[in-house]
Amino acid sequence: MLTEQEKKTCFVIGPIGNSGSKTRIDADFLLDGIIKEVLEREPFSYNVKRADKDVSVGSINSAVINDIINADLAIADLSERNPNAFYELGIRHAFNKPVIHMIRENETIPFDNLDQRCISFSTSSWDGVISARKNLSDCVEYLSSSDYKPSNPVTLATALRAMANSGDKEGAIIASLVEKVNSLEKQFGTSLDQTPVREALNKLEAYKKYKKIMDNNYEQHGQRTLISDV
Incomplete structure (x- = not known):
């Protein structure tokens, strides 16, 4: 005990x-x-x-x-x-x-x-x-599980701001979309399904990891190999 x-x-x-x-x-x-x-x-x-x-x-x-x-x-x-x-x-x-x-x-x-x-x-x-x-x-x-990651309006706003200011084109587009969704929520006073946006954020992070691995492989071996299941 x-x-x-x-x-x-x-x-x-x-x-x-x-x-x-x-x-x-x-x-x-x-x-x-x-x-x-x-x-x-x-x-x-x-x-x-x-x-x-x-x-x-x-x-x-x-x-x-x-x-x-x-x-x-x-x-x-x-x-x-x-x-x-x-x-x-x-x-x-x-x-x-x-x-x-x-x-x-x-x-x-x-x-x-x-x-x-x-x-x-x-x-x-x-x-x-x-x-x-x-x-x-x-x-x-x-x-209590390893799958949990804290998420709230403050962390989301901070992440979107960093994404919008990163110079990354895909990130800026996603940040803009989230802002438009939030604007629509305020207009209609209801919550809209942001699942597609969150999926896009996850895919963007996966793409960045994929690109980093590819770049490292290119620097070491002078070639790019396909990596599945990103």
Whole structure:
């Protein structure tokens, strides 16, 4: 069994509200009835924290920001579109750290996070609770795998900017296409399928690796050989 020092940490971001308020009741239900039920049990065994539960000495703001930045995992509850929660989520995104988005059922995902996968949870339906636990467990398991790469609006914007300024023609075209897709999303207020764009980005990276191998081979042997399955 892991000691407290050996456990990974998960910091929960979201609306908390005043004691006894519906916001607090829902926040506690999500924390105790869903998140802790999944993450504090095996095989994950995380130490789950939320700002109002932190009894450490020192500045609350500093402690919260440190937890947002340093936690192994963050879970962001987007319910009620709480400004503080989105500020904290923005910090997490800026540091390109793993984060899972959740939202109360029947609420609309805010525009800037429409293209991020979001787990819906229920505070009134047992089936909804079980479904949320299962989806959360699957998501945490995926984040622990070698296939996972952090992706959020900040990292995507940074990558596109670098691509657009790289002087690479294909990269500039793809960056332009993504900007046009984002513009259309703002115009219609809905999320468009960006899968083709993401596939194009992956293919561009594969092409660059292929070209590098070909160039190295040419420098060493004076010839270019075909490389399959790029």
